[in-house]
Amino acid sequence: xxxxxxxxxxxxxxxxxxxxxxxxxxxxxxxxxxxxxxxxxxxxxxxxxxxxxxxxxxxxxxxxxxxxxxxxxxxxxxxxxxxxxxxxxxxxxxxxxxxxxxxxxxxxxxxxxxxxxxxxxxxxxxxxxxxxxxxxxxxxxxxxxxxxxxxxxxxxxxxxxxxxxxxxxxxxxxxxxxxxxxxxxxxxxxxxxxxxxxxxxxxxxxxxxxxxxxxxxxxxxxxxxxxxxxxxxxxxxxxxxxxxxxxxxxxxxxxxxxxxxxxxxxxxxxxxxxxxxxxxxxxxxxxxxxxxxxxxxxxxxxxxxxxxxxxxxxxxxxxxxxxxxxxxxxxxxxxxxxxxxxxxxxxxxxxxxxxxxxxxxxxxxxxxxxxxxxxxxxxxxxxxxxxxxxxxxxxxxxxxxxxx
Amino acid sequence: xxxxxxxxxxxxxxxxxxxxxxxxxxxxxxxxxxxxxxxxxxxxxxxxxxxxxxxxxxxxxxxxxxxxxxxxxxxxxxxxxxxxxxxxxxxxxxxxxxxxxxxxxxxxxxxxxxxxxxxxxxxxxxxxxxxxxxxxxxxxxxxxxxxxxxxxxxxxxxxxxxxxxxxxxxxxxxxxxxxxxxxxxxxxxxxxxxxxxxxxxxxxxxxxxxxxxxxxxxxxxxxxxxxxxxxxxxxxxxxxxxxxxxxxxxxxxxxxxxxxxxxxxxxxxxxxxxxxxxxxxxxxxxxxxxxxxxxxxxxxxxxxxxxxxxxxxxxxxxxxxxxxxxxxxxxxxxxxxxxxxxxxxxxxxxxxxxxxxxxxxxxxxxxxxxxxxxxxxxxxxxxxxxxxxxxxxxxxxxxxxxxxxxxxxxxxxxxxxxxxxxxxxxxxxxxxxxxxxxxxxxxxxxxxxxxxxxxxxxxxxxxxxxxxxxxxxxxxxxxxxxxxxxxxxxxxxxxxxxxxxxxxxxxxx
Numbered sequence: 020x021x022x023x024x025x026x027x028x029x030x031x032x033x034x035x036x037x038x039x040x041x042x043x044x045x046x047x048x049x050x051x052x053x054x055x056x057x058x059x060x061x062x063x064x065x066x067x068x069x070x071x072x073x074x075x076x077x078x079x080x081x082x083x084x085x086x087x088x089x090x091x092x093x094x095x096x097x098x099x100x101x102x103x104x105x106x107x108x109x110x111x112x113x114x115x116x117x118x119x120x121x122x123x124x125x126x127x128x129x130x131x132x133x134x135x136x137x138x139x140x141x142x143x144x145x146x147x148x149x150x151x152x153x154x155x156x157x158x159x160x161x162x163x164x165x166x167x168x169x170x171x172x173x174x175x176x177x178x179x180x181x182x183x184x185x186x187x188x189x190x191x192x193x194x195x196x197x198x199x200x201x202x203x204x205x206x207x208x209x210x211x212x213x214x215x216x217x218x219x220x221x222x223x224x225x226x227x228x229x230x231x232x233x234x235x236x237x238x239x240x241x242x243x244x245x246x247x248x249x250x251x252x253x254x255x256x257x258x259x260x261x262x263x264x265x266x267x268x269x270x271x272x273x274x275x276x277x278x279x280x281x282x283x284x285x286x287x288x289x290x291x292x293x294x295x296x297x298x299x300x301x302x303x304x305x306x307x308x309x310x311x312x313x314x315x316x317x318x319x320x321x322x323x324x325x326x327x328x329x330x331x332x333x334x335x336x337x338x339x340x341x342x343x344x345x346x347x348x349x350x351x352x353x354x355x356x357x358x359x360x361x362x363x364x365x366x367x368x369x370x371x372x373x374x375x376x377x378x379x380x381x382x383x384x385x386x387x388x389x390x391x392x393x394x395x396x397x398x399x400x401x402x403x404x405x406x407x408x409x410x411x412x413x414x415x416x417x418x419x420x421x422x423x
Numbered sequence: 424x425x426x427x428x429x430x431x432x433x434x435x436x437x438x439x440x441x442x443x444x445x446x447x448x449x450x451x452x453x454x455x456x457x458x459x460x461x462x463x464x465x466x467x468x469x470x471x472x473x474x475x476x477x478x479x480x481x482x483x484x485x486x487x488x489x490x491x492x493x494x495x496x497x498x499x500x501x502x503x504x505x506x507x508x509x510x511x512x513x514x515x516x517x518x519x520x521x522x523x524x525x526x527x528x529x530x531x532x533x534x535x536x537x538x539x540x541x542x543x544x545x546x547x548x549x550x551x552x553x554x555x556x557x558x559x560x561x562x563x564x565x566x567x568x569x570x571x572x573x574x575x576x577x578x579x580x581x582x583x584x585x586x587x588x589x590x591x592x593x594x595x596x597x598x599x600x601x602x603x604x605x606x607x608x609x610x611x612x613x614x615x616x617x618x619x620x621x622x623x624x625x626x627x628x629x630x631x632x633x634x635x636x637x638x639x640x641x642x643x644x645x646x647x648x649x650x651x652x653x654x655x656x657x658x659x660x661x662x663x664x665x666x667x668x669x670x671x672x673x674x675x676x677x678x679x680x681x682x683x684x685x686x687x688x689x690x691x692x693x694x695x696x697x698x699x700x701x702x703x704x705x706x707x708x709x710x711x712x713x714x715x716x717x718x719x720x721x722x723x724x725x726x727x728x729x730x731x732x733x734x735x736x737x738x739x740x741x742x743x744x745x746x747x748x749x750x751x752x753x754x755x756x757x758x759x760x761x762x763x764x765x766x767x768x769x770x771x772x773x774x775x776x777x778x779x780x781x782x783x784x785x786x787x788x789x790x791x792x793x794x795x796x797x798x799x800x801x802x803x804x805x806x807x808x809x810x811x812x813x814x815x816x817x818x819x820x821x822x823x824x825x826x827x828x829x830x831x832x833x834x835x836x837x838x839x840x841x842x843x844x845x846x847x848x849x850x851x852x853x854x855x856x857x858x859x860x861x862x863x864x865x866x867x868x869x870x871x872x873x874x875x876x877x878x879x880x881x882x883x884x885x886x887x888x889x890x891x892x893x894x895x896x897x898x899x900x901x902x903x904x905x906x907x908x909x910x911x912x913x914x915x916x917x918x919x920x921x922x923x924x925x926x927x928x929x930x931x932x
Contacts, residue, residue: 079459079460079461080484081481081482081483081484081485081487082483082484082485083481083483083484083485083487083585083586084484085484086484086485086487086585087484087585097567137461139460142460142732142734144460144715144734145459145460145461145732145734145742146458146459146460147458147459148458156458185461185463185466185478185481186461186462186463186466188466188478189466190465190466190468190469191468191469191470191848192468192469201462201466202460202461202462202465202466202732203460203461203462203732205461237481237586238484238585238586291819292591292596293591293594293595293596293597293598293815293816317578317582317583317584318574318575318577318578318583318584319571319575321575321578321579322578322579322581322582322583323582323583324582324583324587324588324589325582326582327580327581327582327587327588327589327595327596327597328589328596328597328598329582329587329588329589329591329596330588332477332588340466340478344470344471344474345470345471345473345474345821346473346474346477347471347473347474348471
C-alpha cells in the first residue's frame, strides 16, 4: 500500500458510521438502500478516495453477479458505484486500462478482497489471470490465496465464490444413485458445498478476525452486495449465520413472506411450474432457502421468480444444484423431501432474525436488572449492541481510517 | 521483435487474453486465448431434461436468456422427434420472442454506448465526439438509464434479470396480465422516445455530419450516427477484416408461421445459402488441436463426448475450441444476420462501410445499430399481438429418448445447444457459442480463428497503443462467459480515460 492511496478519510469515526445490515432488521427490505443512499455513497467513498483498498477478482464465474450489481436502481449511488468498480482494480470487466496497466493496478495488499466465481483447485489452469513473474499464466487460486491472506476482510459474492456453485456441481449417475465429482475441483472460498473447508480451510480468519463473509445468490442480489460491502467499509462486522451469511439479509425464509403463502395455507397447490397455486408441490425450494427476496424482489423491486410461475430453486443455499434437483419434481420424490421444513408456522415465530432479537432483549433486561447502579450505561449499551450483532469495529491496519 | 500482450482485454471482460507479435509496424501473429473452463456440459450429465436449461443458462451472466432458450429449443426438438411433444403455443413463443428481443436491445445498447462507443469518443481518441465520453458524457449517461428500463421491462415477464427462470420446455411459466403488459409498454416508451422513429436515421446522420445541434427526439439514434461517423473517420471500415464468410442461425418466430424473422444463412464470400437443420449438423465440427482438451473431444458435435480437459497439452493455448463449418472459419454476429437477411438499412454499410457483405470493424458496429432499431420495431408489434387469454405453455414430459439441436441467435452471434436424452436422462450435451466461432484458436491446418485473422496484418503505428486492435476485439462483442466470460452492462471508466495502452498512460490509474 502506498501512502498516497491511504490518505486520511474525512468521515466520522467508524462506530458513528451506519451499520446498514443492522438497519435492515428495523426496516422493510429495500427501504435502507432508498433512505440511506447518501450514507452508502459515503461508505463506498472510503474506497474510491483511497482510504481503503478494495480488490475484486473473478474466478470461474459467469459474471452474472457483476451484471446483477450493475442493474441496481440507485441513481443517488450511481456515480460512486461506477468509480468504486473502477478502483476495485482487479475487476477486469470494468477496468478502463488494458494490459500491463491493468495488471500494475492490482493491489497486492488489499484491505478488502472481493471474489466472484468458484476457484478450480484440481485444474488450476481452468481459471487464470495475467502472468506470474516467470511469464506463466497465473492461476486465480494463487491470486486468491496470496491476496486473501493479506486482506482484512474477504467477501465472497455469489453462490459460486461462497460454496462452489455451478462449477462445483456434480456429474450425475442417477441410475446408480450417485453424484460424481465436478470437472475441475471447483471450491468456494471457505466452503465446499455444505462442508466447511474450501480454498482457505474452515479455520481461516482474515486480518480483522472475520471468516470469509458470504453473500450467496445465483446471481447475488445487488442490494445484498451493496449493503454488506458498505457495512464492512464502515468498519462494522456483520452478524453471520452458520454458513457465514449476514443474518439480517439471509435470516428470513423465502417461503415465509412468499406472495403465494396464502395458497399454501389454503392447500391450493400447482402441479407444474406456471400453474395457479402455491408451487410447493412443483418442487419449490422456498422452504429451505434463506433470504429476503420474497419482499425485496429484484430489478428495482419489479418482481421475483414466483411472480412468473417459477418455483424457487434455492439459489442462496450451498450445493443447491445437487440438493434441490430435479428442480421441478414433486417433493416427495426428491432427496430434500426428508429435510426439516422449518416454516410451517408463521414467519414471525421462527425466523432467526426475530429469535436473535428476542434473546438479545432478554439478555439486555437481565443486564439492566443485575447491573449495579454505578455500571456505566455505555457498557450495557455496548453489550446490547454486541448481542444485536452490531459487532466490533473492524480494526483496519490503516490507522488513519479508524482514528480519523 | 516487440511482443505486445493485452491481458486482460478490458471492457470486454473476463479471462480473455490476446497476444500479438508485431514486426515492422504490423501484426504478424495473433493468439486469442480463453482462460477459463468449468465443464458445464459434463455437469448436465444424468440430470432430468427440464433441469438442464437451468444449468446451461448459467454458462453466461450476460447472455443469460439465450443459453436457456437454445437449451429449451434443443430439448423441444428432441422431444418432437421422439413423438412426445407437439410444439409451443403461439403466445408462449411470442413471449419468448419479446423477452429475447428486449434482451437483444439491452445488449446492443450496452455494447454500442458503454463498451465499444467510448473507443471512438473524444476522451479516449480525440474525436471531438464527447457525448459518449465514459461516465461524464450525456449520451453515455442516458444510455445507462435506458438499459435499466429495458431489463426492468424484461423482469415483468422474466421474474428477474440476470438469470430469469420463466422460460420452460413447452413455453413460458409466466402468465402475464394486462398490468404486466402495460408496465412493459411504459418501460419501453422511454426507450422508444430515446431512439425515435427508425426512418429518421438519415436526418440524424445529416445532422451529425453538420455537427449538431443535438435533436429533441431520437437522441439515442443521433448519438449512434455520431459514433458511426467517428468510426468511419477512424478508418474502421479498413481494419478488422475477417475471412469474409458469415454464418447466422436466425432468430425470432414473431407472429407468422415457423419461418424466422431474422433468417438462417451461410454466406461463403460469393453466395448466400439456406442450410437445413441436417446440413448444419453435418457441417459443423470442432477442432481441438490448440485447445486444452483431449483429441477425442473434437470432431462432429453430435458424436463427440463432453469436453475432456487436458491442461498440459502441448501447442494448446486456449480453453476455447475451434468451431468450423465444412472445415472453414465463419464470422458470426449481427453483421452475419444482416447479410443472411440481405439487409442493409439506409445503406450504412454500402455508403459508410466497405460494402454490404464485407467484414470490417465498422461494418460490425453498423450492423448492431441496424439490428437494434429493427428489433425495436418488431418488438412493439409483437407486444400488440400478445393474447393474454391464450395458453403460454404446452404439456411437457421428461420421459423420452431422443436427440435434438437448438439453433438460436445470441446477440453476439450463432449459438447452438445439442442434447441426447436416454430414458428421461441427459446422456450427452454440447454447446457451441458465438464467441468460440469468432475468437477460436487455430485449427490443425493452422487456419487462424476469425478474430486472429482480422487482427493479423493490421498496422500498429504505436506498439504501446494498439487502439485499433482493441476496437476490433470489442467489435465482436465477445461474451467470454459463453466461452469463458462476459462483457458488462456498464463499463467503469476514468473520467479522463487515456487511449488503451499497455505500457502507456501509466499515470496512477
